[in-house]
Amino acid sequence: MNQHTLEILEYQKIKERLSKHTTSKLGQKLVEKLKPVTDLDYIQQRQLEATAAKKILIREDAVPLGGIRDIREALKKSNKEITLSAKELLNIANTLQSGYRLRNYFLDLEEEDEEEEYQAVIKHAVQIGDFEPLVKQIKRCIDQQGEVMDRASNKLRSLRRQISSYKEQIKSKLNSILASNKYEKFIQESLVTIRDNRYVIPIKSQYQNDFPGILHDRSASKQTVFIEPMEVVKLNNKLRGLIAEEEDEVYRILTELTFAVQGELKEIEQTLKLLAFLDFTFAKAKYSQQIEGAEPLLNKEQQLKLLKARHPLIELEEVVPVDVELGRDFSTLVITGPNTGGKTVTLKTVGLLTLMAQSGLHIPALSGSEVAVFDQLYGDIGDEQSIEQSLSTFSSHMTKIIDILENCAENALVLLDEIGAGTDPTEGAALAMAILDNLHQRPGVNTVATTHYGQLKTFAYQREGVENASVEFDVQTLEPTYRLQMGLPGRSNAFEIAARLGFDEEIIAQARSFLDSKEGQVDEIIQSLEENKKSIRDDKESIETKKEEVENLKAEYESKLVEVEKKEKEIKKEAYAEAEQIVAEAKEKVDQVIEELKAEAEVEEATADRAKSKFDSTRHNLSKEREKLEDKIKEQEIQAAPQDLQVGERVRIKNLNKDGKIIELLDNKEEAVVQAGNLKVNVEISRLERVAVEEKEKAKQNKEATVSKLRSQKTRKVSPKLDLRGLRALEAKKKVDKYLDNAALAGLGNAEIIHGKGSGVLREIVQELLAEHPHVNDYRDGQEGEGGLGVTIVDL
Structure with a gap:
């Protein structure tokens, strides 16, 4: 695709906005590489994926995309058998764990997807690898701060215990020296510090020869020297040896884990590609939601039909939708109209939406819009400066058009803004018609051009396959409406504008007399057509409004009818259930009375005596057995x-x-005083048991498992958005605090808190809480397109 055209249509800005919706650097890399393609099947598949992802975002729980890291460099190092750092291994484990979480999410979703609406995404997600054994192996050795833990090996645990012991011994000896009266005058400051990885104490420089030890460093002022006392040299040597052994053991553990990663390298790389693809696809879906986009219909027949299309870089509140057609009945479209009327915006909308569609992105237009897949897209778009445009500007435009004419081949879209401008109007119009005619005669070339020249309106009527269009101008308000009128050329409106501004009527009449009679007639015909079209549009809008009201009333009636029928069924159901319950209770009471009467009639006195005797005997025997059991x-x-x-x-x-x-321990040695929480109790030793270290570890593991399970449950339930609008300050504060806990537990990377603009009080309360909250890394106000000051974006 022509690079100059991508630049003038601001394609890079679309990529920048899309990139903001990714959650990982992997997704951002795919956005950076994004470009329009010409393979129809490939584009359609990417569009289907974006549509499926958008449906999932709208209908399902939040997709757990957090925790994905760019681990490609670490994987390259492991492939070269370069030992990875603990932090790199931890990132690999966390990324694989995020992949496993995503895979489970989509496996669950697959069971619910009876109509297979999500399959375009699910079929990729379920291919994510299961690396649970590798993740467990890494996380058994490395903590969440990226440090190798003592439990990684028995040798490491032993070495670290010895290191800790020697450090304490060294500190103890150094502290005794610092506290000694013998060396009091030598010591600059009573503290133990480290130089060259050895424990030293600060000595006044004038006493350095009087203090026994090894000098390691001097202060910047030369007033202090740092000396290792001879008493701790051997201990420091032993400590250095143990630290070296510890480093060797850590290196061995990291090397072992690196080889474990290398053993599954191909599968990990494949999973990483799938994670990047999912992040990128859901970024496209989120961007589609932001611009209220839709999946376009695609074709190779050079047919374009945009319905209520909007320029994606103009705010939704400001942009005016346009309907544009090209390629069916005509291949060249000439758009006329006043300055700032929206001609250039329409031209850019056609070009940019074509680029977006061919990049697999949804477009900001109504569903049912069609976009052709072009092999090439050329453009010469620039703002018209003034009537006195310089020769250099004209030359620049001509140079670009020459390049287009030389390279333009079949299945191309050409966009020309203010064609022929910058020179004599008569010559410029003639040159513009010649350029358009040349492009129009080429097979498979579609052209959209904007112009001020009235001669081009006639040209459009005289050439088959060329169509006029214009941007509407409201003479009453002297402002453009930015609406595009297909099939109707624009008028200059110069006389009407002059009259509205209070220009002398005689001068306007004289000006009209100078017009060629044909030009005047054409202008009158156009004015009549405009008025008729406006009348038809107003009538159509009125009909549409009434139709919508009727549809709303019909829907309301049908909804109420369904509600009444539902209520009727519920009342009947409740009545039947209540009746059945009453009958059942009555039956139960009757049966109970009958059983009691039977029992009374059948039980004889002798039977009762035998039963009592047997009961007493059994109770006596049980009492004896209980005594024996208690003794035992x-x-x-x-x-x-x-x-x-x-x-x-x-x-x-x-x-x-x-x-x-x-x-x-009490003197009788049979009792002990035990502190249990805030309670002190005397307990028989026989009632006590030692608490094994293993039990503590097991309890810790059970706690971790509970947290992991809770995190897994939260992941499916927590939304990336929290809406606080309408809440009081205290309610909002509680809700935000609870939401942040759940979001952190669910592993969300980012969250969006919607508090509205209003007086700004709710925003201040939210941001005060975020500033102090332990789960919050950073936060900022929403940008344009995100909600502005009505939204706070949180980085967790």
């Missing part, structure tokens, strides 16, 4: 009582199922 339990408890308990040990009170710490 007590004996077992004494045997199972923990031995050699020490003050400070963690224990569990078995009968209360409470954990605590021994703070005192």
Whole structure:
């Protein structure tokens, strides 16, 4: 596609707006590479995917796209057997985990998608790989801060314990030196610091030869030297050795994990492509929602039909939709009308929407709009400066048009703005007609041109396959309406505007007399056509309004009818249910009375005595068995009582199922005082049991599993948007706080809080809360197209 045309149609700005809807750098990279293509099947497939993604966004829970990282460089390093850092491995694990979450989301969605409306996206998402064992292996060794954990290996755990022990020994000796009266006058400051990875203390420079130790550094002022006392040299040496061993062990663990990644490299790369594709596709869907876009119908027959098309770079509140046709009954369209009337915007709308459609993007137009897939798109678009345009400007336009004429081939769309402008009007109009005629004679070339020249209106009527169009101008308000009128050339309106501004009527009459009679007649015909068309349009709008009112009344009637029928069924259902319940209760009471009467009649006194005797005997036997059981339990408890308990040990009170710490062992050695929370209790030792370290770990794992499960549940439920409009300040504050917790738990990367503009109080409250909230990384006001000051965008 012609690069100059992409620039003048501001295609890059569309990509910039699209990029804002991605959640990862991978998605942004695909947006950067986006360009219009000419393969019809490929374009249609990309359009279907955007449509399916948009339906999912509208109908389903929030898509969990957070957590995807650009890990391509790390994967390249692993392929070259370069050991990855802990942070790189953690990013790989988090990305694969995000992929696994996405895959499960779409697998669930696939079961609900009975009409297969989401299949264009689901068929890609379900191919995401399952790397759960690899993710577990990495996360068993690396924490969320990107540090290798002690539990990564037994050797690492042992080394770190020794390192911690030696550090404490060194600090203890150094602190004793700092506290000693012997060295008090030598010491510059009572603190322990590190130089060259060795523990040192600051000594006054004048005493450096009197203090026994190794000098490692000097202060900038030369007043202080940092000396390692001889007493800790051996300990520091041992510590350095242990740290070197620790680094070797960490490197070994990271290398092992790198090889684990390398073993699944191809599958990971494929999954990464799928994650990038999903992020990119849902960005297209979000952008379609923003511009109120629709999937266009595509063809290779050079036929274009845009319905209520809007320029995507003009705000929705300001843009005026236009209907444009090209390629069916005519291949050349000439648009006339006043300055600032919307001719250039219409020209750019046609070009930019064509580029968007051929890039697989939805277009801001009504559903049913058609766009042709062109092999080439050329344009010469520039604002007309004045009547005294310079030769250089004219030359520039001619140079571009020459290039177009030399390269333009079959299946091309050509856009020409103010064709022939910048020179003598007579010569310019003649040149414009010649250029248009040349392009019109070429097979498979479609042209849209804007002009001021009246001669081109006649040219359009005289050539088969050439059509006039104009931008409407309201003479009453002296302002353009920006509406495009197909099939009708524009009028200059110069005399009407002059008259409305109070120009002398005699001068206007004289001016009219100077006009060629044919020109005057044409102008009158155009004026008549405009008035008729405006009348027809007004009538049509009135009919449409009334039709809409009738449709609304019909819909309201049908809705109320359905509601009445539903209410009737509910009342009947409730009545039947209540009646059945009454009957059932009555039947139950009758049956109960009958059973009681039967029992009373059948039970004899002798039977009752035998039953009582048997009951007493059984109770006596149970009492004996209970005593034996209690003795046995007590004996077992004494045997199972923990031995050699020490003050400070963690224990569990078995009968209360409470954990605590021994703070005192009583003299009888059969009881201990246990601190359980705020409560101190005397407990028999037989009632205690030691709390194993493994149980703590298990409890921690259970807690993590619960959090993970809760996160998984939240992921499907949390929306990326929170609407606070209409809420009071206190309600809004509570709702935002709870929403941020849920959003963080769900792994959302970004959130949109809608508070409206109003007086700005709600916005201030929200942003005060965001400024202090632990889950919030950053926040900002919404930009144009996002809601402006009525919305706050949150980076979680």
